[in-house]
Amino acid sequence: MSEELIGLVATRFKVLSEPIRLQMLQQLETGRLGVTELANAVSSTQPNVSKHLRIMQDAGIVSRKQEGNTVYYSIADPSIFALCDLVCNSLKSNLAKQNAVFG
Amino acid sequence: MSEELIGLVATRFKVLSEPIRLQMLQQLETGRLGVTELANAVSSTQPNVSKHLRIMQDAGIVSRKQEGNTVYYSIADPSIFALCDLVCNSLKSNLAKQNAVFG
DNA sequence: TAAGCGTATAACTACTTAGTTATTATAGTC
DNA sequence: GACTATAATAACTAAGTAGTTATACGCTTA
Numbered sequence A, B: 001m002s003e004e005l006i007g008l009v010a011t012r013f014k015v016l017s018e019p020i021r022l023q024m025l026q027q028l029e030t031g032r033l034g035v036t037e038l039a040n041a042v043s044s045t046q047p048n049v050s051k052h053l054r055i056m057q058d059a060g061i062v063s064r065k066q067e068g069n070t071v072y073y074s075i076a077d078p079s080i081f082a083l084c085d086l087v088c089n090s091l092k093s094n095l096a097k098q099n100a101v102f103g
Numbered sequence C: 001t002a003a004g005c006g007t008a009t010a011a012c013t014a015c016t017t018a019g020t021t022a023t024t025a026t027a028g029t030c
Numbered sequence D: 001g002a003c004t005a006t007a008a009t010a011a012c013t014a015a016g017t018a019g020t021t022a023t024a025c026g027c028t029t030a
Helices: A003-015 A019-029 A035-041 A046-058 A079-102 B003-015 B019-029 B035-041 B046-058 B079-102
Strands: A062-067 A070-075 B062-067 B070-075
Touching: A003 B003, A003 B019, A003 B079, A019 A035, A019 A046, A019 A070, A019 A079, A019 B003, A035 A046, A035 A070, A046 A062, A079 B003, A079 B079, B019 B035, B019 B046, B019 B070, B019 B079, B035 B046, B035 B070, B046 B062
Parallel strands: none
Antiparallel strands: A062 A070, B062 B070
C-alpha cells in the first residue's frame, strides 16, 4: 500500500470519524433527505449539517440533487455501511473477549 | 445503531484517520516491532511513535509486551486490515466510475 | 552504584476543525 | 417586484491533537 493510497484511506476514515456524520448517514440510509429535514433528524443546525454534507460530498460518500427550492442528499457510496458493520462486529467481539476474562 | 454505539464506531475511525498510524499498522502486519524500530520504519521520532502506539493500544488495535528493556507491539485486532481493504476497493471503484465518465 | 539503552511522559507550539451567528444566494409564491 | 423558504457561505470561537524538545522512568550490564 503506497504512501499516497494510505493518505486517501486515512482521509476516508477521517470523514467517518465524526458521530454527527455517521448519524446523518444512518438517516440517509432510509432514503434521501433535504438539508433542514436532516438537520432536524440529527438535532443540529442547518449551517452545520450543510457543512458536513459538503465534506461528505467532496469525499464521494454522499450525492446532491436539487429539486426546485430544496436540495436532496442521498448515499453515493453504500460501502460505508459495510465499514460500520465491520467495526461494530469487531467492537462486539472485543467486548465478548473481555467478558470471557471476567467470566 | 444507538447513539452510544455510533460514538464508539466514530472513535475507531478516528484512530485510523492518521496516515502515520496506518503506516505503523502496515509495518506491524509483518510481525511485532519495538518502538524505536518502528519509529525508524515510518521515519518518525520515538516519542511521536510512542504516543501513537498508546492511542492504538487504548483503542484495542495494538497490544504491548515488554521483554527486558524493549517493548514489542503487535496487532491485536486484525479486522482493521479488512477495513482498509474495503476502503481501498471503494476508492478504486469510484475512480473506475470516474474514468468511465471520461472514457 | 553508575552508565547506557529503550521507552514513556511533560510541556509546548502550530494547526485543524466542529459549532455558532449572521449574512448571502437562489427558487418559488403572492 | 416584494416576500418567504431552503440552502450555502463567511467570520469567528473554542477545543482537540500531531509533532517537537527535553526529561524522567525502568531495565540491563559492567
